[in-house]
Amino acid sequence: MAEVNPAEVSAILKRQLSGFEAEASLDEVGTVLTVGDGIANVYGLANVQYGELVQFEGGLEGIVLNLEEDNVGVVLLGPYRQVKEGSVVKRTQRIASIKVGEGIVGRVVDTLGNPIDGKGAIEGETFEMPLERKAPGVIYREPVTEPLQTGIKSIDAMVPVGRGQRELVIGDRQTGKTTVCIDTILNQKEFYDAGEPVYCIYVAIGQKASTVAGIAKVLEDKGALAYTTIVAANASDPAPMQVYAPFAGAAIGEFFRDTGRPALIVFDDLSKQAVAYREVSLLLRRPPGREAYPGDVFFLHSRLLERAAKIIDNDDIAKEMNDLPDVLKDKVKGGGSLTALPLIETQAGDVSAYIPTNVISITDGQIFLTSDLFNSGVRPAINVGISVSRVGGNAQIKSMKKVAGTLKLDQAQFRELEAFAKFGSDLDPATLSVIEKGKRNVEILKQGQNDPYPVENQIAIIYAGSKNLLRDVPVEKVREFEKDYLEYLDAKHRDTLDTLKAGKLTDEVTDTLTSVAKELSSKYKNKG
Numbered sequence: 001m002a003e004v005n006p007a008e009v010s011a012i013l014k015r016q017l018s019g020f021e022a023e024a025s026l027d028e029v030g031t032v033l034t035v036g037d038g039i040a041n042v043y044g045l046a047n048v049q050y051g052e053l054v055q056f057e058g059g060l061e062g063i064v065l066n067l068e069e070d071n072v073g074v075v076l077l078g079p080y081r082q083v084k085e086g087s088v089v090k091r092t093q094r095i096a097s098i099k100v101g102e103g104i105v106g107r108v109v110d111t112l113g114n115p116i117d118g119k120g121a122i123e124g125e126t127f128e129m130p131l132e133r134k135a136p137g138v139i140y141r142e143p144v145t146e147p148l149q150t151g152i153k154s155i156d157a158m159v160p161v162g163r164g165q166r167e168l169v170i171g172d173r174q175t176g177k178t179t180v181c182i183d184t185i186l187n188q189k190e191f192y193d194a195g196e197p198v199y200c201i202y203v204a205i206g207q208k209a210s211t212v213a214g215i216a217k218v219l220e221d222k223g224a225l226a227y228t229t230i231v232a233a234n235a236s237d238p239a240p241m242q243v244y245a246p247f248a249g250a251a252i253g254e255f256f257r258d259t260g261r262p263a264l265i266v267f268d269d270l271s272k273q274a275v276a277y278r279e280v281s282l283l284l285r286r287p288p289g290r291e292a293y294p295g296d297v298f299f300l301h302s303r304l305l306e307r308a309a310k311i312i313d314n315d316d317i318a319k320e321m322n323d324l325p326d327v328l329k330d331k332v333k334g335g336g337s338l339t340a341l342p343l344i345e346t347q348a349g350d351v352s353a354y355i356p357t358n359v360i361s362i363t364d365g366q367i368f369l370t371s372d373l374f375n376s377g378v379r380p381a382i383n384v385g386i387s388v389s390r391v392g393g394n395a396q397i398k399s400m401k402k403v404a405g406t407l408k409l410d411q412a413q414f415r416e417l418e419a420f421a422k423f424g425s426d427l428d429p430a431t432l433s434v435i436e437k438g439k440r441n442v443e444i445l446k447q448g449q450n451d452p453y454p455v456e457n458q459i460a461i462i463y464a465g466s467k468n469l470l471r472d473v474p475v476e477k478v479r480e481f482e483k484d485y486l487e488y489l490d491a492k493h494r495d496t497l498d499t500l501k502a503g504k505l506t507d508e509v510t511d512t513l514t515s516v517a518k519e520l521s522s523k524y525k526n527k528g
């Protein structure tokens, strides 16, 4: 009998074991300790990461927000009736993210990227973009130099916004905040038609579903849905969905920004998001601070708004960008931008409350809307005296910059003298002329809802106002004059308008504008 050679046996065993791979995988699971008010405390997920998605029995997902020694606090992203004490929770090893692709344009989605407009699944290739992502570092950014045309005369002239800027829109309720932002989105149609779309994202937080449906309809009717995505976390959605909706919107914006395209995001509004965050934090038993907001509510807004940026126009450097999701690695292009228009609602004009002061200090300027102006018929109700844009001036086109400079000075002078306007006849002619001109300029800056103006039209009418060419037009007829003047220029002097659009304010152009304005205003004089 042949003897068993141990060395031979162990060699055979070794050979067989070397190709062995364990097929069974071990899911890390935990159990629910307590659940209620949209929060679950889970035991047993020792290795879970902050911000990771976990899945409950029945498919409901949640985000891990509190890491404690023996349990983790999870916010639930949906109705949690089926979750009970003792339910099993599974780690997904995925940080919360949203699927973004070209197909998301024109859709209405929820915080997790699920379509809620009844038009079926999102088509085409999609990429997982993380909800929370570190903002691009200094090396990957460029200063703001390109204008973002809002189509609103008083903004484009006096508080201009540039691509990559963060400009706060702040005011009491019902002062036209949403309208300013929707009009800005509508104004981007010009660029879409010209084949260089600015991709827009409207994030609705804590609003009525009917309001969101109304906005979607306006955008669709005006042809703006073709380049716009709506992210909606309505008032009836759980608080965590409202907290993360702006982050989901930013993730969509970043997809366009990092693939070299301009994007615009509107957060309507961050006050409601802060309230939802306060709710979540209190339920997670985090200590309350000023106005019962948690201590990190500033960080919540600053890390969100920092994601608005103008990316350097160099593909090689842009490719190195920090925290770039792997899925985008070979699609990255430089030169993209994400402009943010956050909204904040104040109570009785109090801008020194906690959340308004926070966001004012984070953004690059603010557009103040006031009820007084709104109610006196000055709409959009922008108070230009206290509105500023810290970087947008560099982005204004030259022709606009020239005419707007005079307008700003005139209006500042007018505001100083305005109180005297009541004494009409007792004033010296110089003061009277400043007041009369100011009144006409106020009329010029009025604008209807959903009626954005192309930049060349804005320059043409502001030029007429600032050169006092309207002195013969009665104040109440200024808007009628404006309409005739712009229609006439468009019909007869399109080349002049095109020159203005190109940023030039030549003598020839100013001569044309002056002669047209004089001719039309003289008619008003005769009529009057």
Ligand SMILES: Nc1ncnc2c1ncn2[C@@H]1O[C@H](COP(=O)(O)OP(=O)(O)OP(=O)(O)O)[C@@H](O)[C@H]1O
Binding pocket: 171, 172, 173, 174, 175, 176, 177, 178, 179, 180, 379, 380, 447, 448, 449
């Ligand atoms: N330029 C305008 N011309 C005429 N009406 C306007 C103008 N801007 C806004 N409005 C009207 O004012 C109302 C309030 O506008 P909007 O909803 O934009 O304000 P808001 O400040 O966003 O309000 P909310 O408090 O609901 O957030 C709307 O009914 C709108 O139609």
